Amino acid sequence: MSEQSAVFVRILACIAHSPGAERLARQAIGLAQACGAELTFLHVGSDRKPLESLIASVIAESSLEKTPELLDRVGRADRIILHEARRIGADLILAGALGVDPMLRELWGSTSRRLARRFTKSVWLTVHRGLPQEMARRIVAVAQLDAASSAMVRDVAELARRLRCEQMHIVYEYDPYLIGVTEATGTQGADSEEYERMADAAARLGLSNFLEGFDFSGVQVKAEPLAGKNLVEASQYARFVKADLVVIAAPIRRMGFLDRFFRHPAETVMLDMPCSVLFHRVRSAERRG
Amino acid sequence: MGQLSHHEIVQLLLSLAVLLGAARILGELARRLRQPAVIGELLAGVMLGPTVLGKLWPAANATLFPTEGAVSVAMHGFTVIAITLFLLVAGMEVDLSTIWKRRIAAFSVGIGGMVVPFVMAFAVAWFAPSLLGAKSESPTLVFALFIGTAMAISALPVVAKMLMDLQLFRTDVGMTIIAAAVFNDLAGWMIFAVVLAMIGQASSSGLEVWQSILVTVLFVVFMLTIARWLLDRVLPWIQAHLSWPGGMLGFSLVMGILCAAFTEWIGVHAVFGAFMFGVALGDSRHLRASTRETIDQFISFIFAPLFFASVGLRVNFFEHFDLGLVLIVLALATVGKLLGCVLSARMARFPRREAWAIGFGMNARGAMEIILGLLAFEAGIIDARLFVALVIMALVTSMTSGSLMQWVMGRTEQVRFWAFAGPKLFVPRLDSTDRFDAIRELARVVGGESRIDAIAGSAVSRERLLGSGIGGGVAVPHARLEDITEPIVAVGISRVGIDFDARDGHPARIIILLVTPASDARVQLQLLASVAAVCRDAQTVERLALVGSWTEFLAVLNVDAAAARST
Numbered sequence: 001m002s003e004q005s006a007v008f009v010r011i012l013a014c015i016a017h018s019p020g021a022e023r024l025a026r027q028a029i030g031l032a033q034a035c036g037a038e039l040t041f042l043h044v045g046s047d048r049k050p051l052e053s054l055i056a057s058v059i060a061e062s063s064l065e066k067t068p069e070l071l072d073r074v075g076r077a078d079r080i081i082l083h084e085a086r087r088i089g090a091d092l093i094l095a096g097a098l099g100v101d102p103m104l105r106e107l108w109g110s111t112s113r114r115l116a117r118r119f120t121k122s123v124w125l126t127v128h129r130g131l132p133q134e135m136a137r138r139i140v141a142v143a144q145l146d147a148a149s150s151a152m153v154r155d156v157a158e159l160a161r162r163l164r165c166e167q168m169h170i171v172y173e174y175d176p177y178l179i180g181v182t183e184a185t186g187t188q189g190a191d192s193e194e195y196e197r198m199a200d201a202a203a204r205l206g207l208s209n210f211l212e213g214f215d216f217s218g219v220q221v222k223a224e225p226l227a228g229k230n231l232v233e234a235s236q237y238a239r240f241v242k243a244d245l246v247v248i249a250a251p252i253r254r255m256g257f258l259d260r261f262f263r264h265p266a267e268t269v270m271l272d273m274p275c276s277v278l279f280h281r282v283r284s285a286e287r288r289g
Numbered sequence: 290m291g292q293l294s295h296h297e298i299v300q301l302l303l304s305l306a307v308l309l310g311a312a313r314i315l316g317e318l319a320r321r322l323r324q325p326a327v328i329g330e331l332l333a334g335v336m337l338g339p340t341v342l343g344k345l346w347p348a349a350n351a352t353l354f355p356t357e358g359a360v361s362v363a364m365h366g367f368t369v370i371a372i373t374l375f376l377l378v379a380g381m382e383v384d385l386s387t388i389w390k391r392r393i394a395a396f397s398v399g400i401g402g403m404v405v406p407f408v409m410a411f412a413v414a415w416f417a418p419s420l421l422g423a424k425s426e427s428p429t430l431v432f433a434l435f436i437g438t439a440m441a442i443s444a445l446p447v448v449a450k451m452l453m454d455l456q457l458f459r460t461d462v463g464m465t466i467i468a469a470a471v472f473n474d475l476a477g478w479m480i481f482a483v484v485l486a487m488i489g490q491a492s493s494s495g496l497e498v499w500q501s502i503l504v505t506v507l508f509v510v511f512m513l514t515i516a517r518w519l520l521d522r523v524l525p526w527i528q529a530h531l532s533w534p535g536g537m538l539g540f541s542l543v544m545g546i547l548c549a550a551f552t553e554w555i556g557v558h559a560v561f562g563a564f565m566f567g568v569a570l571g572d573s574r575h576l577r578a579s580t581r582e583t584i585d586q587f588i589s590f591i592f593a594p595l596f597f598a599s600v601g602l603r604v605n606f607f608e609h610f611d612l613g614l615v616l617i618v619l620a621l622a623t624v625g626k627l628l629g630c631v632l633s634a635r636m637a638r639f640p641r642r643e644a645w646a647i648g649f650g651m652n653a654r655g656a657m658e659i660i661l662g663l664l665a666f667e668a669g670i671i672d673a674r675l676f677v678a679l680v681i682m683a684l685v686t687s688m689t690s691g692s693l694m695q696w697v698m699g700r701t702e703q704v705r706f707w708a709f710a711g712p713k714l715f716v717p718r719l720d721s722t723d724r725f726d727a728i729r730e731l732a733r734v735v736g737g738e739s740r741i742d743a744i745a746g747s748a749v750s751r752e753r754l755l756g757s758g759i760g761g762g763v764a765v766p767h768a769r770l771e772d773i774t775e776p777i778v779a780v781g782i783s784r785v786g787i788d789f790d791a792r793d794g795h796p797a798r799i800i801i802l803l804v805t806p807a808s809d810a811r812v813q814l815q816l817l818a819s820v821a822a823v824c825r826d827a828q829t830v831e832r833l834a835l836v837g838s839w840t841e842f843l844a845v846l847n848v849d850a851a852a853a854r855s856t
Contacts, residue, residue, distance in 0.1 A: 170754075198821040200792065201759040202814055205767065208751040209810065212769070216754075223755040230386060232574045261513070262389035268574055 012090035034162040039068040078114040117255040126276040136245040148249035231265040238274040250279035312594035334601020371596035376560040377545040379449035380567020394637035399472030401633025406625025410440035442477035451691040524575040609673040649693040658683035704815035712839035716781040731802040756790020764789035764797035798834040
């Protein structure tokens with residue numbers, strides 16, 4: 001793999017004694033292989049032996065050249081994971097979202113959500129509700145037609161190529177009244193059907209313009225504009241196409257109370273979790289660039 | 290006693306029917322004239338009220354709309370419910386995330402649009418109270434505070450309706466105006482509560498002014514946090530277990546009215562509670578578009594016209610009319626508001642055109658001004674002449690702000706796609722039956738053999754990712770080129786229809802290839818809007834699909850475009 005096109009360079013996979021541990025280990029190893037990335041496992045808790053043997057058996061089946069390190073730490077899970085991720089310079093945290101009871105999650109919060117909000121690089125929350133072993137057969141990338149989405153689409157296309165995904169969907173969720181049709185064309189007063197049709201056509205145009213120049217060779221791509229807001233429709237679309245991964249461009253900062261209060265789109269997807277979700281953040285080198 | 294007599298019930302129902310009917314008819318007429326419907330609805334009240342019908346046929350006016358008695362009270366109750374429910378819908382349309390994105394602009398316009406007119410009006414009322422017809426027995430400070438508030442307040446319901454009518458509600462401009470108007474209203478009613486407290490008028494709760502303000506702030510915080518969270522969890526249950534749309538509609542109205550009752554009780558105004566509930570409800574990701582649409586239709590087409598028409602019933606404009614005072618009030622209100630809002634909007638980096646649109650939008654005073662004036666008149670702060678002047682100012686600003694906004698926003702240069710096409714770029718019978726071949730066929734007429742690959746390559750690669758069928762039998766494939774300065778448009782007619790992956794599934798019979806300069810994204814959108822506007826009528830598309838030459842194509846466009854403009 002060429003270093004230049006590496007999607008992820010250093011991955012921290014959080015593993016626990018859970019029914020999804022083996023699947024997560026396989027996915028982490030598969031992803032590290034596909035990206036040529038360095039992989040480290042982290043277990044928060046005691047009794048590492050069973051996990052060691054689990055990882056060893058998965059590695060034995062793979063062609064991974066270097067055996068990943070398994071770290072074990074004791075303490076509050078989210079703090080330890082974030083600390084270790086920063087210490088080893090990870091640009092991706094891979095963690096399971098176990099789907100705790102919604103009421104308990106509201107009361108106690110969720111470790112996976114805290115990771116997604118607080119880590120300033122990418123976070124992949126994977127669910128394992130009866131899904132096959134492949135990480136991403138059908139990917140839905142949610143683009144907002146901005147610079148962050150541009151970097152995300154480029155990385156996801158590369159990832160889709162390496163993971164040999166069946167289909168990559170690129171959706172653009174637009175608010176019909178906020179895509180500049182009225183301001184650009186002076187069409188206020190148009191009836192709603194005419195306006196919505198015009199907004200849809202404008203969204204198609206915007207998305208087409210945005211996708212110009214990307215390299216989608218070797219990937220089956222379908223683009224779709226969706227009328228809606230706060231990524232509610234994008235989540236529905238992911239369910240409709242039976243996606244196993246949704247990717248969104250998350251802000252390159254810690255997400256806080258105001259993001260929850262004003263419903264940042266990443267928050268909607270995080271609450272909904274239609275399938276595994278990758279909160280993509282641009283790499284620091286690109287940010288500096 | 291205690292209930293309406295048979296005669297009064299007939300009278301009330303007749304009044305409601307006449308008022309609603311006139312409001313709907315004039316509202317539709319205004320819409321046909323591409324004006325906000327609220328203008329027609331306000332005019333309906335003026336026509337049926339003491340100003341016109343009361344002069345021409347006083348007996349009919351007195352029978353239909355009595356100013357006292359049980360029917361008048363019942364009618365007033367209806368209008369209070371109507372405006373409360375309308376504010377519920379206006380609240381549902383507010384998008385908190387958009388307001389947050391425009392927070393600096395909204396705050397800046399809100400402050401500017403409040404402070405500048407307040408200070409100007411306060412200064413005039415303080416230093417020259419007689420100019421505004423102050424009553425000698427009324428304390429100057431109270432009078433000046435009232436005038437300042439009256440000039441600073443915006444009419445959230447009128448502004449909301451006007452923006453909805455103009456399809457501007459959820460644009461950046463619209464959301465900035467709404468956020469600023471919410472701020473203005475909140476601050477305005479707070480100051481007015483202080484004014485009422487200074488002259489001994491208190492809320493029915495018996496709360497002190499500072500207590501009312503504190504409770505209002507707590508109510509806002511509660512609605513935007515805990516109530517939002519609760520609604521987000523309750524809505525799925527309601528939608529799953531109660532009948533649709535009755536269950537959802539009932540829940541929304543009950544809760545909206547309860548919140549309205551609460552804010553009225555603490556002395557702010559009923560509309561504010563309904564508005565805040567609407568904000569919390571509309572923010573839920575579980576509120577389906579169809580539910581939103583049902584509530585919106587039910588209220589916007591029944592209750593809102595009823596309220597706006599009722600505004601014109603309240604005053605007789607001929608009695609107590611003082612032209613000089615009306616002009617002074619109008620100038621003071623308009624200059625202060627425009628100055629404050631336009632400057633603030635410019636400081637918030639809005640383009641000049643949009644800054645003026647914000648100024649005109651915020652200038653609408655409407656019902657809030659009338660309610661404010663009525664309360665001040667009843668409290669003895671102002672006399673009848675000033676009350677009439679305030680009402681006229683409210684009506685004039687409400688009736689003109691929509692048109693002025695539309696005028697300012699509508700001054701975009703109209704681009705017609707056929708201006709960039711021509712006989713050499715017209716293919717009356719496309720041979721292709723496949724969309725990619727059709728694009729190549731049109732690319733050939735645009736660029737000849739030498740440039741066909743550049744044009745078709747760009748258009749086809751875009752088409753592969755995303756179909757360009759816009760529905761109704763029309764497709765608009767597009768390509769962008771670096772080395773052109775003017776758009777080029779090629780038009781092709783397919784007799785059999787070609788699948789362009791349109792959302793409605795219909796094959797395209799008219800294919801319009803847009804080739805635009807890479808650096809000009811705006812012209813792309815304008816050309817597309819021009820295509821969508823012409824092809825919105827199925828009969829036009831049918832006629833266009835049957836033409837045999839460019840001249841015939843042009844003839845259909847010109848005739849249908851003229852017909853569309855005339856309607």
